[in-house]
Amino acid sequence: MIREFGWIDVFYLVAAARWTIALTVAAFIGGGIVGVVMAVLRVSGIAPLRWFAFLYVQVVQGTPLLVLLFLFFFGLAIVGLPVLPWIAVALAFSVYGGAFLGEIWRGALQAIPKTQWEAGSALGLSFTEQLRYIIVPQAVRVAIPPTVGFLVQLIKNTSLAATIGFVELTREAQLTTASTFQPFAAYMIVALLYFLLCFPLTQWSRHLERKINVAA
């Protein structure tokens, strides 16, 4: 049965956007944790840890996100760990986000001159104290724009979760189109919703940058 495209469809799309937000938040938290670890390993003084983090980032960045999703969803089931789609998606996005955020944050940490580390160690601060009080506060400034840029990509990439049965924004639009035959209306609204999610982020990032530049 083909029905008219109506307010109810808009409502469903907005409701589905909640899943897009939830996926993004989960991915950002999980990816953020992995990313912090990878970035710190990359600047640590212990060579095997640096190599491990390097390898991790290279391998994950070289793997399509779709493959990661399938790996966690179907792969874990095959080795006897059937997981909820929700968990599989959260894991896959954490692994993926961790590699990209790890690389962004490593770059930010390494953008701080070596002499800053040196001044810290000359004053008797430990590696973690140097990171915490000297390097990270300066690196945050460098990291904000690319981190937000990645977050915007992430919001859009959560649509891939549809492939393992997740009804987020893009998938909901497909479903709506199937029953209303009004792809233009449906996808215009989807585009608008993505814009409403992403635009405030980039504005907020600019605002933060400006604020930090004034404080510095």
Add this chain to the structure above:
Amino acid sequence: MSLLEIENVTKTYDALTVLTDVSLLVETGEIIAIIGRSGSGKSTLLRCINGLESIQAGRIVIDGVEVNDPGTDLRKLRQQVGIVFQGFNLFPHLSVCRNITLAPTVTKGIAEADARELAREALVSVGLEDKIDAYPDQLSGGQQQRVAIARSLAMQPKLMLFDEITSALDPELTGEVLRVLEEMSRTGMTMVLVTHEMGFARRFGSRVVFMHEGRVWEQGPAADTLGKPKTKELETFLNAVLH
């Protein structure tokens, strides 16, 4: 026992030997001026003294503690050895006060309020107490370097190392930094400074050490060594810097 004992130290970077069999004893209260051509290993020697670089042979002992003993807590040791660099290396995101109080509060557990007093005292000794709440980029190069000195002083070190701390400054600012060093020399602080300021070395140095090709080539009382060099290399060097 000398405050600083450097015995037969050799330092290499892969195939490059930067320090060869360097020995030097520094007594409490001495002011040692290290001079020498670019690349002769002056900075490297200072960095070895506080363990920023490792050495491949020999010993460095500060107040009875061996720097290169794996059992030595380098962080403890560095709290007693201040180093000031040519490029100041202040923390740009922190106020002058916090630049100075960071290490005392974090490493020694000094309370924030007491630390501010410590910072104020250190700033008085470099003539910058009115800048306590400024940020590094609001200061001139000379002022930044004085803050860097105050930051080291606030750790109450036994030994201060200075690596060409006036080289990035124009003559006027150099003067204000040298006056701070003069002031410190009166308090009896032990100092090892790499410098191109021959005038300062002559007046305040208890000894001059001339380094050449990674070795201590010649050393002696400041006035004698600068006035009557014994080696051809030092003579050549002095002619080059003084004329």
